[in-house]
Amino acid sequence: MFDNLSDKLERAFKVLKGQGQVTEINVAETVKEIRRALIDADVSYKTAKDFTAKVKEEALGRDVINAVSPGQLFTKITQEELTRLMGGESVDINYQGNPGVILMSGLQGSGKTTFSGKLANLLKSKKGKNPLLVACDIYRPAAIDQLHVVGEQIGVKVYDERENKNAVEIARNAVQYAKSNGHNVVIIDTAGRLAIDEQMMAEIEAVKQAVNPTETLFVVDSMTGQ
Ligand SMILES: Nc1nc2c(ncn2[C@@H]2O[C@H](COP(=O)(O)OP(=O)(O)O)[C@@H](O)[C@H]2O)c(=O)[nH]1
Numbered sequence: 001m002f003d004n005l006s007d008k009l010e011r012a013f014k015v016l017k018g019q020g021q022v023t024e025i026n027v028a029e030t031v032k033e034i035r036r037a038l039i040d041a042d043v044s045y046k047t048a049k050d051f052t053a054k055v056k057e058e059a060l061g062r063d064v065i066n067a068v069s070p071g072q073l074f075t076k077i078t079q080e081e082l083t084r085l086m087g088g089e090s091v092d093i094n095y096q097g098n099p100g101v102i103l104m105s106g107l108q109g110s111g112k113t114t115f116s117g118k119l120a121n122l123l124k125s126k127k128g129k130n131p132l133l134v135a136c137d138i139y140r141p142a143a144i145d146q147l148h149v150v151g152e153q154i155g156v157k158v159y160d161e162r163e164n165k166n167a168v169e170i171a172r173n174a175v176q177y178a179k180s181n182g183h184n185v186v187i188i189d190t191a192g193r194l195a196i197d198e199q200m201m202a203e204i205e206a207v208k209q210a211v212n213p214t215e216t217l218f219v220v221d222s223m224t225g226q
């Protein structure tokens with residue numbers, strides 16, 4: 001998810017590393033670049049601002065400017081602060097299984113389809129998996145097309161049953177399909193609603209019962225609660 005962020009941070013640090021001398025001016029510039037990178041990655045303005053203020057304070061406290069390798073120390077401070085901001089430790093998504101089954105849930109427009117694609121891409125390119133994306137949005141035909149576009153971009157197979165209006169059946173069949181076609185992770189992209197309602201919960205629950213996922217993810221918009 002944060003691939004772009006790390007690229008941008010890397011670029012921000014280059015300013016420092018390339019410089020023979022580290023001054024307050026280029027530290028300030030680097031801090032500004034970091035803030036921009038965070039905002040580009042959907043971090044709220046206030047959080048990004050607080051974050052960079054903290055990094056700067058920490059950097060001045062540890063006297064980055066006169067350190068032996070100021071660029072490295074600065075990078076380390078940013079990494080430490082970022083880890084703290086994200087909650088200290090990361091939890092891996094459980095995708096083991098035969099196949100591993102990951103169920104996406106969340107409101108309409110929260111980013112389920114987009115995240116399904118990102119996750120599939122990560123599992124394929126970084127974890128050597130052969131994922132299968134499953135179109136389980138039975139309400140909008142366009143949602144199936146959207147998943148196909150995503151799948152094509154990353155070269156991941158998409159399973160759908162356009163005529164079938166039973167999400168449980170589609171999910172179950174998809175897992176069978178995965179088993180017989182060598183897909184070791186199944187990512188089920190479900191339909192969202194405008195609000196969490198009984199029907200949506202019942203449908204997700206039924207799919208969950210049917211395929212017994214190794215992981216159920218609830219996707220939320222990062223603007224929620226701001
Ligand atoms: N800024 C930003 N936009 C996103 C992100 N994920 C999804 N979107 C956009 O949000 C909209 C809804 O995403 P989609 O994946 O279709 O949501 P779904 O209805 O839950 O499947 C689309 O316009 C996406 O391009 C994200 O991480 N950041």
Ligand SMILES: [Mg+2]
Binds near residue numbers: 112114
């Ligand atoms: Mg969707």
